[in-house]
Amino acid sequence: MIRCGNKKLYRLDGCCTDWTVYMGDMLDQSTPPLPPLFPIHGHGHDTAIRVLDAAEHIVQARGVPALTLDAAARAAGVSKGGLLYHFASKEALLQALMQRLSAYIRLSFDAVLATVPPGPGQVARALLAWQFDSGCATDERTDRATAVFLAAHHHDTALLEPVRAVFAEIRAALREDGLPTGRGLAIMAACDGLFMAHLFRMYTLDETELRELRQSLTLLLEFAP
Numbered sequence: 001m002i003r004c005g006n007k008k009l010y011r012l013d014g015c016c017t018d019w020t021v022y023m024g025d026m027l028d029q030s031t032p033p034l035p036p037l038f039p040i041h042g043h044g045h046d047t048a049i050r051v052l053d054a055a056e057h058i059v060q061a062r063g064v065p066a067l068t069l070d071a072a073a074r075a076a077g078v079s080k081g082g083l084l085y086h087f088a089s090k091e092a093l094l095q096a097l098m099q100r101l102s103a104y105i106r107l108s109f110d111a112v113l114a115t116v117p118p119g120p121g122q123v124a125r126a127l128l129a130w131q132f133d134s135g136c137a138t139d140e141r142t143d144r145a146t147a148v149f150l151a152a153h154h155h156d157t158a159l160l161e162p163v164r165a166v167f168a169e170i171r172a173a174l175r176e177d178g179l180p181t182g183r184g185l186a187i188m189a190a191c192d193g194l195f196m197a198h199l200f201r202m203y204t205l206d207e208t209e210l211r212e213l214r215q216s217l218t219l220l221l222e223f224a225p
Helices: 045-062 069-076 080-086 090-113 122-132 140-155 157-175 183-199 207-223
Strands: 002-004 007-013 022-026
Touching: 045 069, 045 080, 045 090, 045 140, 069 080, 069 090, 090 122, 090 140, 090 157, 122 157, 122 183, 122 207, 140 157, 140 183, 157 183, 183 207
Parallel strands: none
Antiparallel strands: 002 007, 007 022
16 A cells, blocks of 8 residues: 555555566556556565565664665564575665665656646646645655665665656656746756755755745746646
8 A cells, every 4th residue: 555644545565576566456446457567576575575674774773884685684584595585686675675666656646646637737736736735745655765765876876767767757747748848847846855855854844834835836837828
C-alpha cells in the first residue's frame, strides 16, 4: 500500500528481487489496474524488501558510512548469503533503493494527476496538489527518501538516474501543458525547492507562508488560454 498523508492510493505488492517493484490494482476500481513496472524475477522478495528497508534505516540513524552489506544483513535479520542472493554488491543494493524510490515518486504523482480535471495547466495543477494537498511531500516515505538520496549520491551520482528520469518525464509533460513558456517550470522549480528544503531540513515554512506561496504560484495558472 502506498500512502500519501492519510490517503491510501494503491495496493502495493512489493517485489524487489532484481530491483523489482510491482504495482497491483488501484483502490479506485474505475481506473484500470497498473502493469508491473519492472519484470519480476527470483524468489524471496520479502527478504529483499527487509534488506532495502534496513538499508534506509541505517543511513537515517547512523549516516552513509555505516551502510555496509554486513550491517544491512544484520539489521534485516538475514544471513550475508541471503542478502547476496538479491544484491551482489553495495552498488546493486543502492540501485534497488533508487529504483524503488523512483517508482514511488512516479506512482504517487500519477495518482494525484489522475484527480486533476483535464485541460490547460493540468500537469502544473497536479504539481501544486502533489506538493500542497496530497501529504506526499512530507510523509514518512519522503523522509526515508533522504537516506536513499544521501547514500546514492555519496556512492555514485549516476545512481540518481532513475529519479532524474521521472522528473524529466514531468518536465516534458509541462512543455505540452498549454501554459505559456516557463510558467509550468516555475511551479515545478518552486515545488522541487520545497521538497529539497524538507528533505535536508534546510528550512520549514509556516502555514501562512505556505498559503501565500501557493496563492502566488496559482496566479501563474491564470495565464492558461
